[in-house]
Amino acid sequence: MRAEVSKIQDYAIIGNGRSAALISNRGSLDWLCWPRFDSASIFGAILDAKTGGYWSIRPAGAAKIRRQYIDNTNVLETTFSIGSGKMVVTDFMPVTSEEEKKRRLWPEHEIIRQIRCDEGETSIVVDFDPRLDYGGIVPKIKNAGKFGWRIDIGTNVFTLRSEVELVPSDGDGLSAKFTLKSGDVVAFSLTFSAEAPGVVPPLDKLATEKLNLTIDWWRQWAAQSNYHGPYERHVTRSALVLKLLSYAPSGAIVAAPTTSLPERIGGDLNWDYRFAWLRDASFTLHALFGLGYKDDAEAFVDWLLHATRLTRPELRVVYDVFGERPPPECELPQLRGHRGSRPVRIGNAAIEQVQLDIYGEVVEAVSHFTRKSRKLDRDMQKMLRQCAEYVCEHWYQPDNGMWEERDERRHYTHSRLMCWVALDRILDMQARGQLDGISIEKCKAERQRIREEIEMRAWNSNLGAYAQACGSHEIDASALLLAYHSFEDASSQRMRQTHERIRERLVPRLGLVYRNERSMNRHEGAFAVCSFWEADFLARGGKLSEARKVFEAALAYANDVDLFAEEIDPETGDALGNFPQGFTHLGVINAALALRDCEGGTVGFKS
């Protein structure tokens, strides 16, 4: 049992396109759900240091710590320097090509933690203390001799193997204390099997071989990017994060790999983000195509079509990785929450909400797809016709909006904007000869009505800005997206005024933007993606130098390995909310693309 609590930005992520683990800068693996992102946790100390479960590898004394990802990979290296000794812990989930997997047996899921002593001599302490089912089950760990240590739970088995002797600890886990000399390397492997007899890999050379294969695989993936522009290091890291958040068997991309990391420390704004939100669809496709990840973009569109098939013409706000309905939201009383932020929730009640913006997101995503890739097949055309029909019939209704407010439904400006986007892009595709069977006159008429509604009712002349909702007096950072989606030129009088109001009311300091005034009153942090929307907006408006300043100021809030959470505490700069957050990293990529394209003069307003 341990008492130390890490902050959200102290973590880094590793993964394999099916699940992910968070490892603190103290060498403690504090979050892991197997076999998929939304499975129950086996390590959950990030949500409760006492009962969540963890697996720590650290030197036996205070050490200077530095960590990094091996270049262009999701392989994490944490270096501990203590006196004359230096040890490096390399953490990764093995990944490789399908061809390689055909050559040799591979475990269903595996984490390898390899320790290398680079200098001097280092005493090392390992504590392995898993807690299954979100800290609810203290598992029995059985000694299986040459097959390591096993945890049998139902038909599932976890197997821990190591090259050093592990012994039962004072608590319920295992521990090891040993010394490594310069040049020594030892490895630990934790595997999981559910569907068949487990594959129990040997360590030693095979662990190093898997490390090399994993590094090669990530580098080859990263090399598919055609991005060569400003802030390339951050763009590449953001792309690698997105890849870690994608569920390879289906192509879905989850919003974040965690649940209930708080938007306010000690507060109750704790939600489960281990699902795929349609809200992120168009940003995702824009980023993937923008960087040249055509296969990943196509996989995402395939998931989009598959996931929405059963509910069309209505779309759900959120789906699980296989397009099913996420479980109902419930609280886990056994966990005390990250730094006391209760309750810990699993499942997400957003499933019950109405968000009209998602129709625009989906249509815009398909529109990116058709611009950059193949033609529209029959299924896509059918979905677009259904979306057009649905939007024409429902755009004027109130909804919960992109921020998923739970109090009441409103006529959100952003929802109107995205309904306009849906019809506009459908008409574009029709004009390009990619889509038929829609009522052109009706779509054009409704698109015009939505434009008039936004220009007349969402514009608040007293405020001198586009408001959060029609008839509202509140400001919302999502108004910046009116330019992103080409509804209005970023350099127009109205958009400049809207930006000024956002600066006055929602920007506590350069590089930080609250999403709206309500979130400020709730003492949430600044919403990280909004900073990148601001940089994007400024770039589109031709203010490139200012855009760079905002972009760089926002990047300064990333942690030491360039990862972002959902929000940033303006007072302390600490990360808040689920981590790492795909939406924020999409913002990084899309703003960098806008900067590159605007500097090259290839982005303009489509009138």
Added chain:
Amino acid sequence: MTRMNIPYLLGTIFTPDRDRAKLIGFFLHFANGWLFSLVYVAAFQILHKATWWLGAIIGLVQAIFVLTMTLPVLPALHPRMADEQYGPTVVRQLEPPGFLGLHYGIRTPISVLVAHTIFGIILGAFYVVK
């Protein structure tokens, strides 16, 4: 119930490729079912009767044979299965079944007994001795 995935176990004799192993193993397991049914039929013919309970007894006997005789020698027969005594190697990484197949889950022996008994009941109930 159990991780004793017979198609996967049989298929990995021929290939380490997980998907291909399951496919090959499925056909092998299917063919095995037909072959073993001939043994059941032979027993019915020798005893001049075929009833559901007789099929159940033969199934039970086969299950006990599998659990106590076949599974313990599997690591020696399977080219990719690790041995209890020597542990895993680069080629032999597949977890061995252990006593009564308990390494594949605590319900493995029950699953094997139930599955073979049902197989015997079906054959005994529908086979007509001529």
